[in-house]
Amino acid sequence: MNLVLMGPPGAGKGTQGEILSKRLGINTISTGVMLRTAIKEQTEIGKSVEKLINAGQLVPDDVMVELIKERLQKPDCANGFILDGFPRTTAQAEALTDSGVKIDKVLSLEVDDEKIVERLSSRRECSKCGAPYNVISNKPENEGKCDKCGGELIQRADDNLDTIKNRLNIYHEQTEPIKEYYKKAGLLVTAKGEERFEDTTRNVAKALGLEV
Numbered sequence: 472m473n474l475v476l477m478g479p480p481g482a483g484k485g486t487q488g489e490i491l492s493k494r495l496g497i498n499t500i501s502t503g504v505m506l507r508t509a510i511k512e513q514t515e516i517g518k519s520v521e522k523l524i525n526a527g528q529l530v531p532d533d534v535m536v537e538l539i540k541e542r543l544q545k546p547d548c549a550n551g552f553i554l555d556g557f558p559r560t561t562a563q564a565e566a567l568t569d570s571g572v573k574i575d576k577v578l579s580l581e582v583d584d585e586k587i588v589e590r591l592s593s594r595r596e597c598s599k600c601g602a603p604y605n606v607i608s609n610k611p612e613n614e615g616k617c618d619k620c621g622g623e624l625i626q627r628a629d630d631n632l633d634t635i636k637n638r639l640n641i642y643h644e645q646t647e648p649i650k651e652y653y654k655k656a657g658l659l660v661t662a663k664g665e666e667r668f669e670d671t672t673r674n675v676a677k678a679l680g681l682e683v
Contacts, residue, residue, distance in 0.1 A: 501556055
């Protein structure tokens, strides 16, 4: 399955993408993780987008399109993939279509803004491997440590209140219209994001026609 996973920041895309990746046997391609790695390594792209990301702004379409097209050409995407964080604008969605990439379904996780603010203030991420956690709904086994690699869990710089509100505004203005684009193409399915990620996982399975 070639799947696009979308929803507001903090909707649970990282967690659900990881669960789907294991279930379907395909890789999750997170542009957020890719960009943050580039920033950490201070690559050319990383330096150019660091200020934008920390302010909650979107990376220019041409940069994102080239980044994702290059990634999807790698062998580990041959049997399918899950795109998390791309496309984020209708222009990016159109560019993805024009590039010849086949998408089977677009899953939108639906969560109210008030819940998003609460979730993001509780979100943590592994400083080494980028694995997502939440101190309320998806706690690690050992406080402050990643279950996978033992790395330190940190709060992202773009998870402060002002930036969260800015990111939500950008999502509603620039990213949410993508749903209409994919709805017209007959590819859009939706799933409600619940408090417990297990309940969200059940909703996601139903939306994608998988066994619950």
